Amino acid sequence: xxxxxxxxxxxxxxxxxxxxxxxxxxxxxxxxxxxxxxxxxxxxxxxxxxxxxxxxxxxxxxxxxxxxxxxxxxxxxxxxxxxxxxxxxxxxxxxxxxxxxxxxxxxxxxxxxxxxxxxxxxxxxxxxxxxxxxxxxxxxxxxxxxxxxxxxxxxxxxxxxxxxxxxxxxxxxxxxxxxxxxxxxxxxxxxxxxxxxxxxxxxxxxxxxxxxxxxxxxxxxxxxxxxxxxxxxxxxxxxxxxxxxxxxxxxxxxxxxxxxxxxxxxxxxxxxxxxxxxxxxxxxxxxxxxxxxxxxxxxxxxxxxxxxxxxxxxxxxxxxxxxxxxxxxxxxxxxxxxxxxxxxxxxxxxxxxxxxxxxxxxxxxxxxxxxxxxxxxxxxxxxxxx
Numbered sequence: 001x002x003x004x005x006x007x008x009x010x011x012x013x014x015x016x017x018x019x020x021x022x023x024x025x026x027x028x029x030x031x032x033x034x035x036x037x038x039x040x041x042x043x044x045x046x047x048x049x050x051x052x053x054x055x056x057x058x059x060x061x062x063x064x065x066x067x068x069x070x071x072x073x074x075x076x077x078x079x080x081x082x083x084x085x086x087x088x089x090x091x092x093x094x095x096x097x098x099x100x101x102x103x104x105x106x107x108x109x110x111x112x113x114x115x116x117x118x119x120x121x122x123x124x125x126x127x128x129x130x131x132x133x134x135x136x137x138x139x140x141x142x143x144x145x146x147x148x149x150x151x152x153x154x155x156x157x158x159x160x161x162x163x164x165x166x167x168x169x170x171x172x173x174x175x176x177x178x179x180x181x182x183x184x185x186x187x188x189x190x191x192x193x194x195x196x197x198x199x200x201x202x203x204x205x206x207x208x209x210x211x212x213x214x215x216x217x218x219x220x221x222x223x224x225x226x227x228x229x230x231x232x233x234x235x236x237x238x239x240x241x242x243x244x245x246x247x248x249x250x251x252x253x254x255x256x257x258x259x260x261x262x263x264x265x266x267x268x269x270x271x272x273x274x275x276x277x278x279x280x281x282x283x284x285x286x287x288x289x290x291x292x293x294x295x296x297x298x299x300x301x302x303x304x305x306x307x308x309x310x311x312x313x314x315x316x317x318x319x320x321x322x323x324x325x326x327x328x329x330x331x332x333x334x335x336x337x338x339x340x341x342x343x344x345x346x347x348x349x350x351x352x353x354x355x356x357x358x359x360x361x362x363x364x365x366x367x368x369x370x371x372x373x374x375x376x377x378x379x380x381x382x383x384x385x386x
Contacts, residue, residue, distance in 0.1 A: 001100040001101070002099060002100050002101075002102065002222050002223070003100075003222065003223035003224075003235060003237075003386075004096045004099045004100060004220050004221070004222065004223060004235070004236050005220065005221060005222075005223040005226035005227075005233035005234055005235040005236065005386045006218050006219070006220050006226075006233060006234045006235075006236065006344065006348050006383075007036075007037040007038075007039070007106075007219050007220065007221050007226045007229050007230045007233050008033040008034060008035070008036035008037025008038070008039070008218065008219035008230070009032075009033055009036055009216075009217070009218050009219075009344070009345040009348050009349070010028070010029040010030060010031065010032025010033030010034070010035075010036060010216065010217045010218075010345075011029055011032065011181050011214075011215075011216050011217075011342060011345050012025050012028050012029050012181070012214050012215045012216070013180075013181050013214070014181055014182060014183045014212050014213070014214035014332055014333035014335060014338075014342075015183040015212060015213065015214070015333060016116045016183075016211075016212075016213060017114075017116070017213040017214070018116070020213075021114070022054065022058060022060060022066075022112055022113075022114040022215075023066060023070045025112055025114065025213065025214060025215035026049075026066070026067050026070045026071070026110055026112050026215050026217075027070045027071065028215065029110065029112075029215040029216050029217040030067070030070065030071040030108065030110060030215075030217045031071075032217070033108070033217040033218060033219050034071075034108075034219065036219075037219040037229060037230060038229060038230060039106070039219070039229060041071070041072055041073055043106050044073055044076065044106050044107065044108050044219070045076060045104040045105060045106055045107060046076055046077045046078070046079070046095070046098060046103075046104050046107045046108075047064060047067055047068045047071070047073055047076055047077070047078040047079065047107070047108050047109075047110070048064070048078075048079045048081060048091040048092070048094055048095040048098075048107060048108070048109045048110070049063050049064045049066075049067040049078070049079065049080050049081065049091055049109075049110045049111065049112070049337075050080075050081045050082070050083075050087035050088035050089070050090060050091035050092075050109075050110070050111040050112075050337045050338070050340060050341065051063045051080065051082065051087055051111065051112055051113055051337035051338075052082060052083075052084055052085065052087050052113060052126075052127075052130070052336045052337045053113070053115075053126040053127070053129070053336070053337075054112075054113070054114070054337070056122075056125075056126040056129075057113070057114060057115055057117060057118055057122075057123070057126055058114050058117050062080070063080040063112070064078035064079045064080035065078050065080075067108075067110050067112070071108065071110075073108065079091075079094065081094060083372040083377040083379075084130035084336070084372035084373045084376070084377060085130065085284070085286065085334070085336045085339060085340075085370070085371060085372050085373070086340055086370045086371055086372030086377040086378065086379050087111065087336065087337045087340065087372070088109075088111030088216065088337055088338055088339055088340030088341040088342070088343075088370065089241075089340030089341070089343070089344075089368065089370035089379035089381065090241070090340070090372075090377070090379060091109050091110070091111060091340070091341070092109045092218065092220075092340060092341060092344060092379075092381070093239055093241055093379055093381070095107040095109045095220055096220065096236060096239060099220060099221070099222050105221060105222050105225055106219065106220070106221045106222075106225070107219075107220050107221075108217060108218075108219055109217065109218050109219075109220060109341060110215065110216070110217040110338075110341065111215065111216050111217075111335075111337045111338035111339065111340060111341035111342065112214070112215040112216075112335065112337050112338050113212070113213065113214065113215075113335035113336050113337040113338055114213050114335075115211045115212055115213055115335060115336070116211060116212075116213050120211065123211050124142050124143075125137070127142070127143060127336070128141075128142050128143065130143075130372060130373040130374075130376075131143065131146060131246060131247065131373050131374055131376075132246045132247035132249075135247050135249060136247055136248070143286070143287075143374065144199045144200040144203055144208060144287070145200045146248055146374045147200075147203060147286070147287040147289055147290060147374065148199075148200035148201060148202060148203045149248060149254060150248070150254050150255065150289055150293065150374070151165065151202050151203060151287075151289035152202065153254040153255050154254075154255045154289060154292070154293065154304075154307075155202065157255055157304065158255070158303075158304030158305075158307070159304075159307075160289075160292065160304075160306075160307035161307065162194065162202045162204075163190065163194065163311070164292070164307030164308065164310055164311045165202070165203075165207055165288040165289055165292065165307065166190055166193035166194050166204075166206070166207065166288065167190065167310045167311050168207075168285060168288035168291045168292065168310050168330070169188060169193045169206045169207060169288050169330055170187075170188055170189065170190055170193060171310065171315065171316055171323075171324075172285060172291075172324050172327050172328040172330040172331045173186060173187050173188050173327065173330065173331045174187055175317065175324060175325050175326065175327045175328070175331065175358060176326070176327025176328075176330075176331025176332055177327075178356065178357035178358040179326050179327050179331075179332055179358060181214075181326075181332065182326065182327045182331050182332040182333065183210055183212055183214075183331065183332060183333030184210070184327070184331045184333070188206060192206070193206040193207070203287055203288070203289070207287055207288040207289070208286075208287055209285065209286045209287065209328075209329040209330050209333070209334040210333055210334065211334075212333035212334050212335040213335055214333060214335035214338050214342070215335070215338050216338045216341035216342040216344075216345050217341065218341055218344055218345065218348070220236075221233070223235055223386055226386060227386060232351075232352050232385060232386070233385075233386040234347070234348045234351050234352065234383050234384070234385060234386060235383065235384055235385070235386040236381055236382070236383055237270070237271040237273070237365075237382050237383065237384050238266075238267035238268060238269070238270040238271030238272075238273070238380075238381065238382035239266075239267055239270065239379070239380070239381045239382070240262070240263035240264060240265065240266025240267035240268075240269075240270070240379070240380045240381075241263055241266070241377070241378065241379045241380075242258075242259040242260075242262035242263040242266070242377075242378050243259055243376060243377055243378075244257065244258050244259035244375050244376050244377075244378070245375075245376065246373060246374075246376040248374060251375075255293065255303070255304075256293065256296075256297055256303065257293060257294075257297055257371065257374075257375035257378065258297075258375070259371075259375055259376070259377065259378035260293075260294060260297035260298060260369065260371070260375070260378045260380070261297045261298075261299075262378075263369075263378045263379060263380040264297070264298050264299060264369075264380045266380075267367075267380040267381060267382050268382070270382075271382045273365065273382070275298065275299040275300060277365050278300075278321065278365050278366065278367045278382070279321075279322075279360060279362065279363040279364055279365050279366065280321075280322050280325060280347065280350050280360045280363045280366045280367075281295075281298070281300070281321060281322070281323050281324075281366065281367040281368070281369065282323075282324055282325070282326060282328070282343035282346050282347060282366075282367070282368045282369065283295060283298065283323055283324060283328070283367075283368075283369040284329065284339075284369055284370055284371040285324055285328040285329050285330050286329050286334060286371070288330070290371070291306075291310075291315075291323065291324065291328065291330075292306035292307050292310060293306065294306075294369055294371075295309065295310075295315060295321075295323060298367070298369060298380070300315075300321050300323075301314075317358065317360065322360050325346065325350065325355065325358045325360060326342070326343075326346040326358070339370060340368065340370035340379065343368040343369075343370060344368055344381065344383075347366035347367070347368055347383050348383070350363045350366055351363055351364065351365075351366055351383060351384065351385055352385075364384060364385065365382065365383065365384045366382070366383045366384075367380065367381070367382055367383070368380070368381045368383075
């Protein structure tokens with residue numbers, strides 16, 4: 001297979017974006033990515049877009065064609081990918097395979113979601129379809145409830161505490177202060193998180209990621225071509241995707257997302273590196289317990305030790321392995337279709353030394369981890385300087 005590298009990235013501000021439509025968000029991120037790559041639209045050969053619930057949220061389907069249209073890339077082939085909150089990473093992975101196969105040399109990959117046009121209950125129902133609608137959502141189990149069940153089991157088996165989960169939120173909001181694109185620029189103390197009120201015990205309001213609008217775009221190219229296009233392309237050296245039970249009732253273990261473990265193993269095997277080689281990682285912290293489980297399932301820490309690792313500062317900016325330097329889904333925001341692509345943008349900026357105040361020193365290898373639903377789809381990618 002041919003190697004693939006990222007040559008340009010673009011991101012909109014994440015948050016409640018009242019003055020821009022979905023198509024305007026796509027256009028903004030796309031134009032930034034094309035400008036960053038230094039190429040013209042004529043060099044792009046295909047478009048892959050990720051979005052989860054645009055039909056339910058704003059009444060717009062056919063997102064692949066819309067992205068191509070808004071970026072002025074007609075009549076190129078355009079594809080829409082949907083895998084719940086992992087839609088962006090699935091779009092990136094499929095675009096990579098198109099280049100690896102030789103079908104294309106340069107591809108634009110976008111992710112977008114406009115979530116604030118409807119009320120919270122409607123958003124909750126739309127997102128709930130990423131789980132098992134018949135056995136979970138129909139009975140009132142939305143995602144806060146599902147992750148609360150996982151949190152309770154983790155607490156029971158390993159002694160993880162609510163304070164340790166709250167420390168994830170404290171860390172990520174601190175990181176988000178240095179990200180100009182983040183939805184929230186506000187730090188919280190441990191006491192404030194603990195007093196923020198239960199959504200689904202033991203998860204509180206500040207344990208949960210927000211409802212967000214936003215878009216992200218990356219331009220990818222065959223690596224040898226990429227080296228001629230930009231000064232510092234970022235190579236995707238490993239990629240793994242795996243599936244798991246869409247409902248919690250089908251899981252052997254509620255303290256592990258098995259698809260994460262399998263996707264990570266595939267990515268590390270392809271990259272021919274180990275987890276200790278990773279310098280910075282963006283993981284799927286839709287809820288604070290999700291980050292704790294992720295850093296265990298990815299192999300950064302042993303199962304059951306994730307909460308203690310966060311509490312001890314091992315995942316902070318100056319820790320053993322900086323996690324979610326962007327602020328993560330928790331502070332940066334979670335426009336579900338855009339999240340996986342936005343994670344790639346953060347890692348590219350880190351490896352290029354362009355992350356400014358949130359820059360990790362001597363970052364050479366990065367990782368992204370994107371989850372769909374409560375763990376039914378997981379994509380793990382590994383990156384390094386080409």
